[in-house]
Structures are given as structure tokens and as C-alpha cells.
Amino acid sequence: MTAAVLFSKVSRHYGLVKALDEVDLEVLEGExxxxxxPSGSGxxxxxxxxxxxEQPTSGHIEIFGxxxxxxxxxxxxxxxxxxxxxxxxxxxxxxxxxxxxxxxGIAKTERYRSAEEALDLVALxxxxxxxxxxxxxxxxxxxxLARALINKPRVLLLDEPLGAxxxxxxEQMQEELKILHRQLGITFIFVTHDQNEAxxxxxxVALFNQGRIVQVGTPQEIYRQPDSSFVADFxxxxxxxxxxxxxxxxxxxxxxxxxxxxxxLTSSDGHEARVTASNFLGSSTRLTLYVGELRLHAMVPSAxxxxxxxxxxxxxxDRQDMHLMEEGV
Amino acid sequence: MNSSVEGILPGxxxxxxxxxxxxxxxxxxLLLLMLAPPVLWLGIIYLGSLGALLVHSFFSIDExxxxxxxxxxxxxxxxLLIPANLDILVRTVSMATAxxxxxxxxxxxxxxxxxxxxRGRWKAAFYIGIMLPLWSSYLVKIYAWxxxxxxxxxxxxxxxxxxxxxxxxxxxxxPLIGGNSLSVSYTGTFLVFLYVWLPFMILPLxxxxxxxxxxxxxxxxxxxxxxxxxxxHVVLPLALPGVIAGSIFTFSLTLGDYIIPQIIxxxxxxxxxxxxxxxxxxxxxxxxxxxxxxxxxIMGFYLWMAKRAxxxxxx
Numbered sequence: 151m152t153a154a155v156l157f158s159k160v161s162r163h164y165g166l167v168k169a170l171d172e173v174d175l176e177v178l179e180g181e182x183x184x185x186x187x188p189s190g191s192g193x194x195x196x197x198x199x200x201x202x203x204e205q206p207t208s209g210h211i212e213i214f215g216x217x218x219x220x221x222x223x224x225x226x227x228x229x230x231x232x233x234x235x236x237x238x239x240x241x242x243x244x245x246x247x248x249x250x251x252x253x254x255g256i257a258k259t260e261r262y263r264s265a266e267e268a269l270d271l272v273a274l275x276x277x278x279x280x281x282x283x284x285x286x287x288x289x290x291x292x293x294x295l296a297r298a299l300i301n302k303p304r305v306l307l308l309d310e311p312l313g314a315x316x317x318x319x320x321e322q323m324q325e326e327l328k329i330l331h332r333q334l335g336i337t338f339i340f341v342t343h344d345q346n347e348a349x350x351x352x353x354x355v356a357l358f359n360q361g362r363i364v365q366v367g368t369p370q371e372i373y374r375q376p377d378s379s380f381v382a383d384f385x386x387x388x389x390x391x392x393x394x395x396x397x398x399x400x401x402x403x404x405x406x407x408x409x410x411x412x413x414x415l416t417s418s419d420g421h422e423a424r425v426t427a428s429n430f431l432g433s434s435t436r437l438t439l440y441v442g443e444l445r446l447h448a449m450v451p452s453a454x455x456x457x458x459x460x461x462x463x464x465x466x467x468d469r470q471d472m473h474l475m476e477e478g479v
Numbered sequence: 480m481n482s483s484v485e486g487i488l489p490g491x492x493x494x495x496x497x498x499x500x501x502x503x504x505x506x507x508x509l510l511l512l513m514l515a516p517p518v519l520w521l522g523i524i525y526l527g528s529l530g531a532l533l534v535h536s537f538f539s540i541d542e543x544x545x546x547x548x549x550x551x552x553x554x555x556x557x558x559l560l561i562p563a564n565l566d567i568l569v570r571t572v573s574m575a576t577a578x579x580x581x582x583x584x585x586x587x588x589x590x591x592x593x594x595x596x597x598r599g600r601w602k603a604a605f606y607i608g609i610m611l612p613l614w615s616s617y618l619v620k621i622y623a624w625x626x627x628x629x630x631x632x633x634x635x636x637x638x639x640x641x642x643x644x645x646x647x648x649x650x651x652x653x654p655l656i657g658g659n660s661l662s663v664s665y666t667g668t669f670l671v672f673l674y675v676w677l678p679f680m681i682l683p684l685x686x687x688x689x690x691x692x693x694x695x696x697x698x699x700x701x702x703x704x705x706x707x708x709x710x711x712h713v714v715l716p717l718a719l720p721g722v723i724a725g726s727i728f729t730f731s732l733t734l735g736d737y738i739i740p741q742i743i744x745x746x747x748x749x750x751x752x753x754x755x756x757x758x759x760x761x762x763x764x765x766x767x768x769x770x771x772x773x774x775x776x777i778m779g780f781y782l783w784m785a786k787r788a789x790x791x792x793x794x
Contacts, residue, residue, distance in 0.1 A: 223697070229701055229702065237698075
């Protein structure tokens with residue numbers, strides 16, 4: 151497969167701040183690719199390089215094998231769904247969606263027909279005459295999506311598109327975006343700071359930290375085999391076990407990650423642990439435990455008899471659930 | 480519980496404090512006290528005198544006695560339409576239109592720079608640069624311009640130094656906009672109007688442009704809009720309320736001014752001068768009032784057209 155987007159040693163500096171630091175990246179054609187990371191990690195900067203709003207300080211970017219250096223945004227076959235939607239306040243919904251076609255000089259009747267089709271695609275028919283300001287957050291999101299899709303881009307960039315929506319709506323939109331991706335067959339590049347969103351939607355995830363990509367892989371790889379304690383902690387807030395502890399349990403002097411749901415309560419001959427917090431989360435309960443000086447989090451099913459603060463319990467896990475990592479910090 | 484601590488603190492003493500408490504209990508009273516002075520000022524003194532003026536425009540003057548005839552008539556308005564008076568109206572409205580369009584063209588880049596690019600110290604420099612001319616006397620500025628534009632003035636000297644006197648002379652020999660020198664031509668009047676009212680165009684325009692989010696420009700570019708298309712389809716429509724606000728200033732100030740055309744230009748009357756002379760020496764208050772109604776009607780019509788054209792939709 152060809153690479154839709156290819157970064158080689160791309161850096162973007164703002165004065166002394168390295169927003170992107172020698173990033174190598176390959177996004178394949180037709181892929182649903184997520185860029186995940188805490189705020190200020192460089193994921194949005196990365197997206198803006200692809201859209202063409204910013205130029206890299208150094209390095210090289212290719213879009214479908216063609217160099218993107220010095221190519222302005224309006225000559226890239228890439229469209230963006232903006233974080234706060236960036237709908238034009240002086241235009242109604244139909245004109246917003248048809249904007250890309252209007253720019254290309256397509257006649258009114260034809261571009262309105264295409265815009266209606268695009269609105270159908272995002273399940274928002276019949277609202278064309280409204281102003282952007284009269285819509286709810288979810289509806290604006292769909293208009294932004296329709297507007298970005300009308301130019302039939304080869305790559306669709308989504309900058310935290312679901313960030314402003316409430317939980318229910320967000321889950322629904324996640325589903326719909328996945329369906330839309332399958333339907334259209336184009337490349338989606340999705341920026342988010344929400345690890346659940348990245349894991350549930352993407353084919354592959356790139357995890358950013360401090361302007362660098364720290365790990366790229368499928369959601370399963372990222373979740374089960376984190377390369378570093380940062381990945382382990384950021385994705386699913388795993389327990390990071392220090393080398394001394396790992397040596398005493400597994401015999402190898404290396405860092406390891408252990409998922410909270412891998413820890414189970416046993417009746418006896420596990421590790422002695424003291425419960426210092428117990429938070430009921432519905433289907434499961436999150437426990438904070440101390441094994442000696444080591445603090446661990448555990449997710450246990452709420453159905454069982456859940457220990458309360460101050461209890462001493464015995465815990466255990468399977469050896470293969472403990473993933474040894476390359477580096478500690 | 481500590482019972483020595485009271486739930487409600489004791490009432491405060493003194494008339495002022497009681498008054499403050501009363502205002503807190505009756506927010507409408509506070510509102511009334513705050514609004515009364517400006518409402519009295521605007522409602523009675525300003526609107527009242529404006530109303531008196533309008534009423535006078537429907538009276539007429541007795542040509543023999545020179546006394547005002549307090550009977551409703553449209554005779555004075557008919558008088559506005561005689562060729563000499565109509566000339567004044569056309570001259571003033573054309574000048575105001577030209578000044579307004581020129582002000583938009585000159586102000587736009589300045590306002591755009593200030594709204595988009597100027598930061599910190601440069602922004603302060605921008606505001607001072609725009610406001611500073613407003614701090615000095617209007618008459619001083621006009622006389623300064625007279626010196627710049629006069630036949631013995633700086634501009635003529637500059638043209639001579641550049642061996643371009645022929646160009647200036649060719650320009651001055653043009654009908655209508657030319658004249659003996661720049662300071663006695665319509666061009667001179669136009670330049671001074673433009674200079675004096677420019678800040679009133681720049682400031683609202685800058686405020687409007689500042690409210691245009693950057694990501695709308697990015698969205699337009701993202702959807703294929705070149706810089707020119709983005710300007711035409713996004714920046715301009717969103718800045719239109721600012722353009723309208725600025726043009727209300729430049730247009731109405733030019734319509735009403737009677738000092739600039741008197742000092743710089745071809746001594747032909749503008750509306751302001753006509754009002755001044757009719758209510759003064761001529762004692763023709765009704766005709767002066769009728770002249771004064773013209774700018775009000777024009778501005779009302781202008782705003783109505785702007786609203787119909789959707790200029791305020793982005794607000």
C-alpha cells in the first residue's frame with residue numbers, strides 16, 4: 151500500500167519550544183489513524199503540518215508521494231474537521247457545506263444538490279436553511295463533517311472533533327465515524343487526547359509525548375505491549391512496576407506494566423496488600439492498594455464482595471499479564 | 480455549634496449605609512438612578528431640540544417681512560430642490576461618498592494589520608498612532624493641511640524637487656477635481672476630509688476584524704479558498720458591520736461639516752455651510768432646518784439599505 155502521509159524527521163519549533171521534534175510517521179492509504187497524546191504533546195501541530203496551515207522548521211513531508219513543502223492548504227487534497235468546527239457564521243448550513251464547491255465555481259443548483267447529499271450522509275437532512283449558531287453542538291459537528299467531505303478529500307483530518315460533545319453523543323458519533331470511514335474508504339487521521347476514543351476507533355494509534363512519537367501500533371499492541379512507562383500509564387493507566395519488584399516476582403530486573411483489570415483478589419497465597427481507597431464505578435470497582443511501599447490500582451468486578459478501605463487482602467495476577475518494557479521513564 | 484456567633488449580622492448604622500442597603504433591596508431603584516441623567520440629557524435636551532428643528536423645516540419664511548410663518552407647509556422642502564440648493568446637496572453627498580470609499584480602502588490594510596499581526600508594543604504604537612491626531616485641535620490640523628497643499632506649500636515644493644510639477648499641473652487642469660492649487664480644489668477638500676475622519680473608519684474596522692476567528696480563515700483555505708477568495712467570501716462579509724459602522728462616521732461627519740470646505744476648497748457651499756449661513760445672517764431657520772434634515776434622511780436610508788443587504792447578519 152502507498153503511504154497517504156509520510157513524515158521524515160519533521161520538526162516544528164516555536165522559538166525554543168520544540169512542538170515537533172524529528173518525527174517520523176507513515177499513515178497508510180485508507181487507514182483510520184489516531185494521534186493520541188496529552189495536550190501540548192505535538193499531535194495537533196502534526197495535523198496542522200498535514201493540512202498545510204504551518205510549514206515544518208525542518209524535515210520532509212509527502213502526501214501520496216508528492217512533496218508538501220511550500221504547498222498552501224488550498225492546493226492540498228486534504229480537508230479538516232476543526233476542533234470548534236469553524237463554521238462560517240454569516241452563511242447558512244447549506245452554504246457552509248457547499249463552500250468548497252462555491253470556491254471551485256460550481257453552479258448553485260449543482261452545489262446545493264451535492265451539499266444536500268453530504269448532509270444526508272451525516273444524517274442531518276433538512277436543516278440547510280438554518281444558521282450555524284442555531285444548531286446544537288452535535289449538529290454543528292455533523293455540518294463540519296459534511297463540509298469537509300464535500301470536496302472528496304483523499305485524507306480527512308479530524309482535530310479533536312468530539313471533544314465538545316457529551317458522553318452519550320460522543321459514543322454515538324464514534325460509531326458513526328467508523329461506519330463513515332468504512333463507507334468512504336478514504337484515510338482518516340484523528341487527533342484526540344482521549345485514549346478510549348483512540349483505542350476504540352483507530353486501526354493504528356501513534357502516541358505523542360513532548361513533541362515526539364513514543365509508540366505506534368494497533369490499539370491492542372499499544373494497550374498490551376507498551377514500550378515505556380509513559381505509554382503504560384497514559385493508555386489505560388496501567389500499573390508500572392519497578393525493576394526491583396519485577397525481579398522479586400519474575401526474576402528479571404526490568405520495568406514492567408500490569409493492567410489494573412489483570413489483578414484479582416485471591417483467598418490466600420498471593421501478595422499481601424492493604425486497601426487505601428475503593429471507588430465504586432458501576433460494573434467495576436477501582437481499588438488503590440499498597441503492596442509494601444508499592445502503590446497499585448486494581449479493577450475488580452463490583453458483583454463480588456468488594457473490600458473496603460483498611461482491609462488487608464491477598465492479590466495475584468497471571469505471569470503473562472505482566473508486560474516487560476524496554477525503558478522505565 | 481457556637482451560639483455566640485449570630486446568623487444575621489446586625490444592621491448597619493448611618494444614612495448612607497441604610498441607603499446602600501435600600502439600593503441592594505431595590506435593584507430597579509438603582510437602575511433608575513443610573514439611567515435618569517443620560518435619559519434626561521438625550522431624551523429632552525438632545526432629541527427635543529432635534530424635534531424642534533424638524534418641526535421648523537415644515538414652516539416657511541415670509542419673503543417680505545423675513546418673519547417665520549408658523550403654518551405647516553412643504554414650501555421650504557420645495558425650495559431645497561431649486562438648482563442652486565440641489566447643487567449643494569449633490570456636491571456634499573458626492574464628497575461624502577468619495578471620502579467614505581477612500582477611507583474604506585485606506586483603512587482596511589491598516590486595520591487588518593492591527594487586528595491580525597500587531598502584538599504588544601506594536602499594538603500600543605498602532606493605537607497611539609491612530610488616536611494621536613484626534614488629540615490635537617481640528618483647526619490646527621486643517622490649517623496645517625492648508626500649508627501642505629498651498630501653491631507655496633510642501634507638496635508643490637516636493638513635486639518641483641522631483642521635477643514632476645508638470646504632473647501636478649496636468650492634474651490641476653482637470654475639470655471639477657482640479658483648480659488653481661490643491662488647497663482651493665475639491666481634491667484638497669477630499670484629502671483633508673479623508674485625513675481627518677480616517678481614525679473613525681480604522682477603529683471600528685479593526686474591532687470587527689479582531690472578532691473574526693483565525694480558524695475561519697484556515698477553514699476557508701482548507702476548503703480550497705485562495706487568499707483572495709478567503710478575503711472576498713469570509714473576511715469581507717464578517718468585517719462588513721465594521722465597514723458600515725465606520726462609514727456611518729465618515730459619511731455623516733462629511734455631510735455635516737462646515738469648517739473644512741470653508742478653509743480648503745473652492746468656496747462653493749456644502750450642506751453644513753448652507754445650514755450655518757441660513758440660520759445665521761439670513762435668518763432663514765426653516766430652510767436651514769430643511770437642509771439639516773437631508774443628512775438624517777440619507778443616513779436613515781443608508782442604514783436601511785445596509786440592513787436589507789445583510790450587512791448586520793454576522794452580528
